[in-house]
Amino acid sequence: MVKFSDKITYFYFSLLLVAIVALHWFGWLAPIENGVRRLFTGALIKVSVSRAKGTQPLLINEAASSTPSRAELSAKIKLLTSENDELRHELNFKKKTAVILLPANVIGREGSAFGQVIIINRGKSDGLELKQPVIAGEGILIGTIIKTESDIAYVLLLNDNQSKVAATVLNRDKSVGVVEGGYGISLRLTLIPRNETIAVGDEIVTSGLDEATPRGLLIGIVAEVENEAYKPFQQAVLTPAIDLNKLTVVSAVAGE
Amino acid sequence: MQKFVNFASSLGLAAALIFLQLLALSILPYPFNQLKLPLAIVLWFLVVVGSRGALLLSLAAGFLLELFSVTPFGFGLAAFCISIVIVQFLFSRIFTNRSVPLIFLNSLIGVSVYHLLLFFCLAVYAWITGETNWLGLIFLKNAAWSIFLSAIFTTLLYVISRLFVRRLNPRFVSRQTRLL
Numbered sequence: 001m002v003k004f005s006d007k008i009t010y011f012y013f014s015l016l017l018v019a020i021v022a023l024h025w026f027g028w029l030a031p032i033e034n035g036v037r038r039l040f041t042g043a044l045i046k047v048s049v050s051r052a053k054g055t056q057p058l059l060i061n062e063a064a065s066s067t068p069s070r071a072e073l074s075a076k077i078k079l080l081t082s083e084n085d086e087l088r089h090e091l092n093f094k095k096k097t098a099v100i101l102l103p104a105n106v107i108g109r110e111g112s113a114f115g116q117v118i119i120i121n122r123g124k125s126d127g128l129e130l131k132q133p134v135i136a137g138e139g140i141l142i143g144t145i146i147k148t149e150s151d152i153a154y155v156l157l158l159n160d161n162q163s164k165v166a167a168t169v170l171n172r173d174k175s176v177g178v179v180e181g182g183y184g185i186s187l188r189l190t191l192i193p194r195n196e197t198i199a200v201g202d203e204i205v206t207s208g209l210d211e212a213t214p215r216g217l218l219i220g221i222v223a224e225v226e227n228e229a230y231k232p233f234q235q236a237v238l239t240p241a242i243d244l245n246k247l248t249v250v251s252a253v254a255g256e
Numbered sequence: 257m258q259k260f261v262n263f264a265s266s267l268g269l270a271a272a273l274i275f276l277q278l279l280a281l282s283i284l285p286y287p288f289n290q291l292k293l294p295l296a297i298v299l300w301f302l303v304v305v306g307s308r309g310a311l312l313l314s315l316a317a318g319f320l321l322e323l324f325s326v327t328p329f330g331f332g333l334a335a336f337c338i339s340i341v342i343v344q345f346l347f348s349r350i351f352t353n354r355s356v357p358l359i360f361l362n363s364l365i366g367v368s369v370y371h372l373l374l375f376f377c378l379a380v381y382a383w384i385t386g387e388t389n390w391l392g393l394i395f396l397k398n399a400a401w402s403i404f405l406s407a408i409f410t411t412l413l414y415v416i417s418r419l420f421v422r423r424l425n426p427r428f429v430s431r432q433t434r435l436l
Contacts, residue, residue: 010341013311017337020319021330037323040271044278109281109289110326115394117326147326154326161394 034150041121041152044107048248071241072138075203075218078170101135101251102126107152116157116181116244118143122252123151131212133253140241141165141206141217142250153252157244158219159187166209167219169236171202179204179219179238187220187238194234198225204238214253266309270316273297278324287401292367294321296406298340299366300413303359304421307344314340327374328381335373339366359414363407371399 023029102122110117122128132145134155143163147154156163163181167189168174173196177189189204202222208215220238227234273294281289294317302310318336325332343366351358375395381387 009311013315013337013341016315017334020315021333024329033323036320040275040278040324043275047279048282106282108278108324110324115398119324152324 030150037149037151041107045105045121048105048107069137069241071203071221072140072218075170075205076139076216078203079205079216100127100254102128102254103249103251104134104153106247106250110154115162116143116160117146118155118157118247120153120155120250120252121151123153124148125150126252127254128153128252129212131210133206133213133217134250135217135253136242136247136250139217141213141219142242142244142247144213145252155250157181158240159185159244165213165219166207167204168207168215169196169198169202169204169222171196171198173197176207176209177235187240189222189236189238190233192234192236194227194232196234198222198234198236200225204236262309263312266312267316270294270313270320273317274320274324277321287398288405290398290401291405291409292370292402293406293409294318295336295339295367295370296363296409297413298336299343299363299406299410300417302340302344302347303354303414304417307348310340310344311337327378331374331377331381335370335377338373339370342366342369356411356415360407360411363410364403367403367406371403375399 020029024033104120104122106118107121108119110119120134128145128148130145130148133141134143134145136142141158143155143157143160144165145153146156158165158179159181161181163179165179166176167179168176169189169192175192175196175198177192180188180190182188189198192198200222204219204222206213206215206217206219218241220240222236223239224237225234226236277293280291280293283289284291298310298314298317301313314337315333318333321336322329322333343362346362346365351362
């Protein structure tokens with residue numbers, strides 16, 4: 001039997017719990033929360049930078065001058081060539097929009113069991129918004145922002161189950177499909193029409209059909225094509241253009 | 257003064273736990289990064305130190321964990337605290353023997369209750385708002401690893417602490433302690 005003094009304690013404990021949650025939703029705990037996050041973020045950045053020095057040469061100040069990889073350059077060249085051909089056939093053309101990149105450190109991974117989410121040290125106060133894409137290197141898409149606080153943001157990685165990105169294959173047919181994550185391990189390009197030809201080694205970039213995601217961000221390379229006769233669409237297994245488990249410095253695409 | 261010192265040390269310990277958890281998530285490979293370090297250590301704290309400090313520690317650790325969680329605020333905190341209360345009840349009323357198998361069983365129950373409560377809160381949230389971002393097979397898979405690893409960790413901590421803390425030895429009769 002629970003003693004009366006224990007019941008009183010449970011009651012006050014529950015009251016305290018409800019009070020903390022209520023104060024948070026009213027916004028009165030925001031100064032304390034932001035202060036605590038800043039303390040943790042500072043310490044985590046130091047750890048992240050020291051790990052980056054040991055494993056990767058890229059630091060936040062060196063990210064802008066990093067040499068693009070062969071796959072990124074190849075994808076860019078193909079995209080630019082095809083764009084140039086389109087422009088030559090049009091009478092009116094639009095100006096290319098510039099994007100603003102906000103470099104950020106990856107300070108950790110999200111603590112619950114819900115999949116592939118990383119935390120970066122940029123947030124609402126830096127101009128980040130929901131659904132903005134996040135890239136690594138010169139233009140490799142790694143995920144999208146799913147939650148923002150004042151000084152941190154949560155990024156859902158491409159290989160998460162919930163991640164879906166509209167993509168284009170840089171092949172002759174310019175096939176359009178959807179890149180979906182698979183249990184934190186794989187990437188798949190699905191909904192590709194069966195009559196279009198996709199080959200191993202084809203590069204996959206964002207199609208620009210998503211409102212917030214600009215066109216041309218490299219996603220990965222086709223590793224295997226699955227084209228079954230009884231299925232209405234074919235799909236491809238992709239190799240991500242970057243190791244999503246070893247991210248230390250990324251950039252948020254903050255719009256025009 | 258003593259209460260203030262206890263409160264401050266709980267906060268400090270909670271902050272250290274959360275920092276270690278965030279580090280472990282970044283450094284450890286899957287599935288070891290599913291270990292719920294704050295929950296495992298608070299469960300061990302409950303056994304070694306008693307329920308007096310564990311409840312306060314669970315509140316502080318749960319709050320700090322919420323600051324770095326993608327789920328709506330309050331779900332993780334409530335699940336954390338309620339699971340500690342349930343385990344405290346089991347320790348004091350049902351599984352009063354501090355043997356290693358029972359510590360393992362209680363830890364399993366504690367971490368399972370935490371994940372069940374979290375899943376329940378998110379299911380209700382999904383039903384109300386229509387957002388099903390967090391409900392999927394990956395949650396069950398990660399929860400299973402988390403339950404197993406956290407229970408093992410708590411048990412190992414308890415086994416090691418039994419070598420140094422006399423009253424944890426089941427040869428001595430355990431006595432009930434009041435919450436606060």
